[in-house]
Amino acid sequence: MAPLTNAQWxxxxxxxxxxxxxDFEYREVPVPQLEEGEFRVRNIYLSLDPxxxxxxxxxxxxxxxxxxxxxxxxxxxxxxxESRNPxxxxxxxxxxxxxxxxxxxxxxxxxxxxxxxxxxxxxHHGLLGHIGFTAYWGLIDIGKPNPGETLVVSxxxxxxxxxxxxxxxxxxxxxxxxxxxxxKCRWLREDLGLxxxxxxxxxxxxxxxxxxxxxxxxxxxxNVGGEILEAVLSQINLKARIVVCGLISQYxxxxxxxxxxxLGMILMRRARMEGFIVTDYLNRSQExxxxxxxxxxxxxxxxRIDLVQGLENAPSALKRLFTGGNQGKLLVQVxxxx
Amino acid sequence: MAPLTNAQWxxxxxxxxxxxxxDFEYREVPVPQLEEGEFRVRNIYLSLDPxxxxxxxxxxxxxxxxxxxxxxxxxxxxxxxESRNPxxxxxxxxxxxxxxxxxxxxxxxxxxxxxxxxxxxxxHHGLLGHIGFTAYWGLIDIGKPNPGETLVVSxxxxxxxxxxxxxxxxxxxxxxxxxxxxxKCRWLREDLGLxxxxxxxxxxxxxxxxxxxxxxxxxxxxNVGGEILEAVLSQINLKARIVVCGLISQYxxxxxxxxxxxLGMILMRRARMEGFIVTDYLNRSQExxxxxxxxxxxxxxxxRIDLVQGLENAPSALKRLFTGGNQGKLLVQVxxxx
Numbered sequence: 030m031a032p033l034t035n036a037q038w039x040x041x042x043x044x045x046x047x048x049x050x051x052d053f054e055y056r057e058v059p060v061p062q063l064e065e066g067e068f069r070v071r072n073i074y075l076s077l078d079p080x081x082x083x084x085x086x087x088x089x090x091x092x093x094x095x096x097x098x099x100x101x102x103x104x105x106x107x108x109x110x111e112s113r114n115p116x117x118x119x120x121x122x123x124x125x126x127x128x129x130x131x132x133x134x135x136x137x138x139x140x141x142x143x144x145x146x147x148x149x150x151x152x153h154h155g156l157l158g159h160i161g162f163t164a165y166w167g168l169i170d171i172g173k174p175n176p177g178e179t180l181v182v183s184x185x186x187x188x189x190x191x192x193x194x195x196x197x198x199x200x201x202x203x204x205x206x207x208x209x210x211x212x213k214c215r216w217l218r219e220d221l222g223l224x225x226x227x228x229x230x231x232x233x234x235x236x237x238x239x240x241x242x243x244x245x246x247x248x249x250x251x252n253v254g255g256e257i258l259e260a261v262l263s264q265i266n267l268k269a270r271i272v273v274c275g276l277i278s279q280y281x282x283x284x285x286x287x288x289x290x291x292l293g294m295i296l297m298r299r300a301r302m303e304g305f306i307v308t309d310y311l312n313r314s315q316e317x318x319x320x321x322x323x324x325x326x327x328x329x330x331x332x333r334i335d336l337v338q339g340l341e342n343a344p345s346a347l348k349r350l351f352t353g354g355n356q357g358k359l360l361v362q363v364x365x366x367x
Numbered sequence: 368m369a370p371l372t373n374a375q376w377x378x379x380x381x382x383x384x385x386x387x388x389x390d391f392e393y394r395e396v397p398v399p400q401l402e403e404g405e406f407r408v409r410n411i412y413l414s415l416d417p418x419x420x421x422x423x424x425x426x427x428x429x430x431x432x433x434x435x436x437x438x439x440x441x442x443x444x445x446x447x448x449e450s451r452n453p454x455x456x457x458x459x460x461x462x463x464x465x466x467x468x469x470x471x472x473x474x475x476x477x478x479x480x481x482x483x484x485x486x487x488x489x490x491h492h493g494l495l496g497h498i499g500f501t502a503y504w505g506l507i508d509i510g511k512p513n514p515g516e517t518l519v520v521s522x523x524x525x526x527x528x529x530x531x532x533x534x535x536x537x538x539x540x541x542x543x544x545x546x547x548x549x550x551k552c553r554w555l556r557e558d559l560g561l562x563x564x565x566x567x568x569x570x571x572x573x574x575x576x577x578x579x580x581x582x583x584x585x586x587x588x589x590n591v592g593g594e595i596l597e598a599v600l601s602q603i604n605l606k607a608r609i610v611v612c613g614l615i616s617q618y619x620x621x622x623x624x625x626x627x628x629x630l631g632m633i634l635m636r637r638a639r640m641e642g643f644i645v646t647d648y649l650n651r652s653q654e655x656x657x658x659x660x661x662x663x664x665x666x667x668x669x670x671r672i673d674l675v676q677g678l679e680n681a682p683s684a685l686k687r688l689f690t691g692g693n694q695g696k697l698l699v700q701v702x703x704x705x
């Protein structure tokens with residue numbers, strides 16, 4: 030039997046500032062035969078996330094550095110098509126850092142099986158997985174929210190932010206989102222039921238925050254950094270918690286911009302600013318999944334999928350994340366579900 | 368009987384940048400007669416602290432704003448000389464925000480009695496009280512230190528920093544101090560037994576940190592802010608804790624300087640940066656005092672007192688704190704101990 034042909038995107042160059050499509054190189058190569066202990070995954074959905082930009086840098090981050098010429102790192106959802114590993118069977122759905130490619134041959138390192146859920150398969154990326162669990166654990170475990178407190182979420186129309194904001198509402202908080210367009214703000218207010226939404230492109234964020242958060246800010250779910258962080262810091266309450274989930278405003282910067290001038294508010298308000306990563310909570314995934322699926326089935330938690338057809342479009346789609354052009358969780362359909 | 372004459376320093380002007388002696392106004396006024404429930408304290412020692420600069424600003428901080436014309440706010444240690452309050456008796460030692468003045472008439476608000484200790488009276492300010500308890504709770508409760516971890520302390524020759532650094536050693540940490548002179552660095556290494564000391568005025572702090580902290584930095588006890596914070600952030604370990612105790616480099620700034628460019632390290636290293644204030648731990652003072660006195664009696668914990676004679680010299684002494692001119696806990700002797 031002729032070998033299957035793989036399609037792959039390699040990291041070809043380190044971006045200088047914004048991502049260019051020429052930072053990636055497309056190639057087709059044969060899929061290798063399976064060795065004992067390996068299995069082959071056909072990737073169905075490739076998740077595109079702001080953190081992908083960090084992975085392209087010439088430096089280790091929270092993950093080892095990706096070398097030039099390697100398959101671009103990416104989280105996918107796929108189906109096992111052939112297996113020589115007794116732990117994985119044909120037809121099972123899996124997820125992991127399986128890369129920007131049609132097929133992945135894996136020895137199971139870092140691959141997790143996906144349990145069946147009473148929701149579309151894309152919910153594993155739009156509601157659960159690294160997106161939903163990030164929102165859940167970040168808000169719950171780092172943010173330590175209390176009913177009646179005020180939560181501010183930046184990039185609130187984004188995949189993680191929109192879930193964090195809704196979870197805040199479910200927990201009885203006053204929730205104000207910051208986003209980059211009128212359409213997104215309308216969605217936050219009208220469809221997600223947020224108490225306020227601020228368009229950072231057209232409004233004075235500090236002023237809008239003071240109007241929308243009359244009792245100050247208790248928890249800030251930070252996806253952005255930069256001037257928005259400074260505006261929020263100026264209005265935090267005593268013992269506020271700043272959940273550092275992402276800093277997308279800085280990922281393209283060639284020289285990192287200065288931090289907020291008012292970092293002293295951390296001292297004045299005895300506040301806590303803390304970074305986290307969802308993989309620290311892997312052993313508690315089931316707990317988060319039960320909550321998130323339950324809330325989604327009750328209609329309390331909505332998510333949107335922004336689906337791009339075809340692996341060949343992954344580089345251009347990734348660029349859209351940094352201009353705010355996506356509407357919901359950005360996925361690339363690499364191959365059909367069945 | 369003729370009324371006693373009080374000597375007071377009032378806040379006369381808001382400092383623009385560095386403190387000037389003309390920001391204070393000296394006056395002598397009669398001490399009022401005691402009302403029912405009041406007592407009169409003769410202040411013995413006035414504590415001068417970096418945070419005094421914050422209190423002079425035209426803004427609330429963690430305390431209400433001090434108005435122009437009010438007695439300058441300050442923590443003192445004194446003795447009750449006359450009392451119409453059944454809770455306080457003549458001869459008892461007390462502490463509180465009793466102000467820059469020789470006598471304070473108090474209704475007991477915010478005044479704490481000082482228990483007898485087997486150490487000089489000044490130990491209440493140099494080893495215990497707002498100095499020692501700040502070092503203790505900041506390191507223990509916010510820093511969550513573990514034996515074998517690396518602790519970096521800025522302003523390490525200062526009153527709080529030198530205690531925090533020594534407590535780190537007692538707990539089995541590798542401890543590196545940052546200070547502003549060769550003499551201070553020698554004291555940290557030779558007398559306090561620190562593993563390393565960096566003179567930030569003559570050394571490249573980032574480079575010196577990497578030499579002194581070969582295993583990275585787990586806990587940073589922050590008294591300074593600015594460039595030193597940036598240098599430390601660049602070398603923090605996973606799950607590092609940054610204890611924000613003070614930011615003295617910024618207190619005189621008329622326009623606050625930008626924050627560190629590499630605040631993203633909080634995210635990359637899943638670190639925690641947290642401010643605190645010692646008054647949050649008032650109900651646990653005895654626990655801290657037992658430890659600190661015990662360590663001091665065992666010879667494991669040293670402190671120095673820099674004693675300035677005479678209330679009239681308080682303004683010039685306070686200025687010294689911001690040039691690093693003091694050697695140990697800066698106190699003003701307002702009146703004799705007995």
